[in-house]
Amino acid sequence: MSTVQNPKEKRSFKVPQSLPEGVHRRKLEKIRNTLSHNAGIKKSYRKTLKQMGLEPISNTHGQIKLSEHENNQESNSLERTERRPKVSKFNREQHVAKEVQESREQAQKERTRREHERKLKIEERIRNRKKMTQYTRHGQPKLGKRVELLLDKIKNQ
Structure with a gap:
């Protein structure tokens, strides 16, 4: 049997081994580290929701939607922590x-x-x-x- 992969199936982000050490390679490594960090955060969030007895609602992009109550709390916390405009x-x-x-x-x-x-x-x-x-x-x-x-x-x- 031939294994046909679904084109929309997600694969992990890989840095090519053939790239020399330099700006481009470091940028790709930074992207990889950021993606893995964000995935860890999402995983821990889903875990805490499961422990609290709530079901995470996923949209089509694989991102977790927050309930209205949590969404309001997050928007309030964002309003309180306003940053100075960057110069x-x-x-x-x-x-x-x-x-x-x-x-x-x-x-x-x-x-x-x-x-x-x-x-x-x-x-x-x-x-x-x-x-x-x-x-x-x-x-x-x-x-x-x-x-x-x-x-x-x-x-x-």
Whole structure:
């Protein structure tokens, strides 16, 4: 007799042996582990239902339907444990980039302000030096201008 298998019959998930070690193989192993873990959970759930004296109702996909009472309890528990919305990597990177840009702009403003102050001080020094080096026709220093500078220095201190 020939053994004809039903095409809809479920088989276990197998990782091909010929795959080299790498991302694809690890992904398939992760899927296999997840499927076996979920199957164990379903098995233990059916077992507890059987111990409680309830019959698990299966739908066409092999998944267990919950009774209305259990369904309401599950939805209530889901409502209570709301999670914070996940911040995507793009939004995080965008936020970091925005902070960096703001810090750069602030540093640029500070740099231009310091440069402006420096230019003003240099101009004032040049003006003061010109006043201190002024002389009359006969080569005598103009003391009136020098006295003004000295008085300004005293007032500023």
